[in-house]
Amino acid sequence: MILSISIRDFVLIDRLDIEPGAGFTALTGETGAGKSIILDALSLAMGAPADRSFIRNGTQQASVAVEFGPPSRHPVWALLQEQGIEASMDEALTLKRVIRTSGPARAFVNDQAVSAALLAEIGEMLVEIHGQHAASALMRPSMHRRLLDQFAGNETLLSACSKAFDALHEARETRARLEAEQADAIAAREWLGQAVEELERLAPVSGEAEELTTRRMRLMQSERVTEAVSEAETAMDGADMETALSRAARAVERICRLPGFEGSDETLPVAARAAAEAIERAIIETREAGAAVFGLERLISHDTSALESAESRLFALRALARKHMTEPEALPDLLAKLRGQLDLAEAGEDALIAARKAETATQARYHQVAEKLTVARKAAAGQLEKAIAKELAPLKLGRATIGICVEALPEGEGGAFGADRVEFEAETNPGAGFGPLRKIASGGELARFSLALKCALAEAGSAQTLIFDEVDQGVGGSVAAAIGERLVRLAGARQVFAVTHSPQVAASAAAQWLVEKDHENASGSGGTRVRGLDDSARQEEIARMLSGAEVTEEARAAAGRLLEDV
Template sequence: MLCSLGLKNFVLVDELALEFGPGMTVLTGETGAGKSILLDALGLLLGGRADPGLLRHGSDKADLTAEFDLAAVPAARAWLVEHELAGDEPGTLLLRRTLDAAGKSRAFINGVPATLVQLKALGETLVAIHGQHAHQRLLQPETQRMLLDSYAGADALAKDTAAAWRAWRAVEDELGHAQRNAASFAAEAERLQWQIDEIASLGFGAEEWPVLEAEHSRLHHAASLIDGVQAALLSLADGEENCQGQLAGTAHRLDELTGYDPALGEVGELLAAAEASLAEAVHALQRYADRLDLDPARLAEVEARMDAIWRMARKYRVDPQQLPEMLAAWQARLQAIGGGGGIEALARRAAAAQADYRAQAAALSAQRIAHAGVLAEAVTGQMRPLALADSRFEVALVTGEPGAHGLEQVAFRVAHAAAPARDLARIVSGGELSRISLALQVIVNARFAVPTLVFDEVDVGLGGRVAEIVGRLLAELGRACQVLCVTHLPQVAACGRHHFVVSKHKHADGLTSAVTPLAPEARVEEIARMLGGVEITETTRRHAAELLGHA
């Protein structure tokens, strides 16, 4: 739930801090007062595109903040944990966005710098915004398909189907290219196979080369190593005047002197530690010397192996360590042009990709079929109180050419009375479309319980009894989630649990917008203004109070 929204130097707002509660909140005001500014700010905080023109005139920087309560939003909490952005209070989320005059924008999630992609991904779990023209987008086939998929819980399946379609088409393109260039592909495949076999015959891995280099260095310098280790052992332990004996003698004499002055005890402890370290070093050298031996045969084997690898590397003009990488690249290229099986192998890959696509698309179709009738019935039920009692909503699945969207097109249709159903664009008026759009939004959002729903003048074109029913519908939706609604209709505004009025004021340095929460008495005046216009009479006030009482 959105708890607070703070704006500074944003469009017409100098500085503003608002707190929001549960249920339905309405925002009203004169045309041009800036009611949509709050929704624009919220959109930016949820990853919307920034524009330097959004800065208040004369300002260098705009600062927007929003605080959300995540107690009932497990998806958002899980997202924050997954991306290590949970903050100190897991149940609270703070979003911040800054804009400057140069067009630069910065975003923060719980005080940590974030990307707009992250803001958008997180925002989808928090807020659903329905703008003034949402009902016009409803006429687009893509919007209709996305709404059904969302209602059916098939969004992930739709993405998988689109990905499978792209993979299939990519292999089909490769196959077509191979068929058109069969001769050159065959020659390339033969050459690649020969090169792959030659390098693979070495049985050489990237990790082998440093091991060979280390072993060769040891074997090649074995005589020097043996002489050096023996000399070290003589100096440390085996010679007549070795370090080990001298250190032991010195430690013994100091130990006797400690009886006269305990202060020498610390030096004795240090010498004892040195004796232990020296003994460990001597033992390590002795073990090394036991393993060290001249082995001309093994040296010859290592040099022969390195020479074979070097010759192969020089042939292909790469460093020895690059041979395995080059082998992998050739194998990938051979696979891309059909592998060892040529065009036949590519054809098998194309058939497998097609089968995968059709399996994904069939599963998507099943989801759509299972939910299309349910969605149609639910929307029809929601339309009846919206003065569309004689109308019926249908979700048609029209089989067509396979595509990234699946095996069928989704078409929303409406039937009036006993007439056959026809596509929305061909039958409904603007007012009917806005009501159907609202019914759809309520149904889809109620199913997935997005914690905050924003409606920006979605009631345009409505009035009278229908407007009152829409207000009650939004208020009912506000019992399940938080609803913010910008409206010009007094019938809708009266149904709000909380009421803010947006006003514009002229100052010496320009215009500013202010947002004021209304007490019950002030709400009567605002509803009366919306009902009566310029002159507000007692009759208008009584009507406003009556509207509020009914709501």
């Protein structure tokens, strides 16, 4: 139900904050006071198209915020969760719309920006507006099937139908995929055979290309190593360094053996002995260096044929990879994939035949469940037609008849909801023929049809708030009283608002708001205000509705009797 309504700078409304209660509330007031403006504001917050003409003159933006308190079982919570909107069942749910003189209008749910379409979807679940011009869920064919299913209690059948349709959809996709794959495989059978044969002949192994690249690089370096070792050996041989060092050692030793030098601590003898030791070490290291250089040759394994073999294999892998526009490392997986496609082309239609059988079986199951749903809908349609018929006569629609058309959809157009098209039809005069309710009903009849349908549907529909705009237009007396009785009945399980000019309807309400022009608002420009009426004020307002501009004592007495009768 609506917990509060906050309107700012909307047409003639400067500032309006109201907190409606449960049950039936009547909105009354003189023509032109602004009752329709309030409905326009509510419709805007429910996702109706935004229009900059709604912005009050002299201001930059208009806004409408409506707070709701849906029960925990209400389906709106599941929709909010599905759309990723943060909301708590322990707190109010706020829908808000803002229109600016520049820039696009904005929509919010709990201060989170949403699209106008999503706001409308949420608003439709919370509020139904029934009137001559307002869009009503009951008047839209897209809602008729849902309403009939709710009246019939078809939740279990709908769930089974949805599951059967999902299974059929999956089976169809599987069959279509196999058909496409086999068709492609058959068309490419010759190419597949050649490709598989070529790949099998090469027999690529996982990781082989990387290993060959490494081995090729190592074999290519062995040739360079051989050249370097040969150059080092030539250098060692050509210089005859050991002979030169030996001659130098003998010459230095003669110095060390001269009389007075041997064992002397003087600088020259000490330096001579150090030079002899250094030359001796150089001779030893030269011999070791030569042995090391010549030893390298024994370690070199330069296999020209191995290099050629590695290069040939690597180049073949790379060439085939380029041919198939892939990497050499992917060739083993490609071979497995192409083998599978070739097997599919050569194995016949076994897998496809199995898929077609599965599709036929799931289709039969879907048709079986959909047919049960159709039977249940047709049975419920008859019951609902009778329930509606009982409501029409007291509403001065006794010559009208409501029919509920349940027709099979063309083959292939069914879905998770079944295979039926459901639409409410009306015949306003006997023999005139039935036609779509949305087209047959006149403006004055439309709201009363809505009321009759809502009463007959009872608990059908998720909206906890119903708003009726001038449902009493063109009627009075007993018909208006009957309308009031039905609004009270509906308000037993939900919140009901009615914009009315009928004193009988207003007197039936549990609460009454007076919508009037405000000539002394803050801006001084005049506007619209809404105030709740106590018992005394209600009697005066209903008396005005009975007598017109001049309220008489007789009108006050009549108003009192109307209020007492409720």
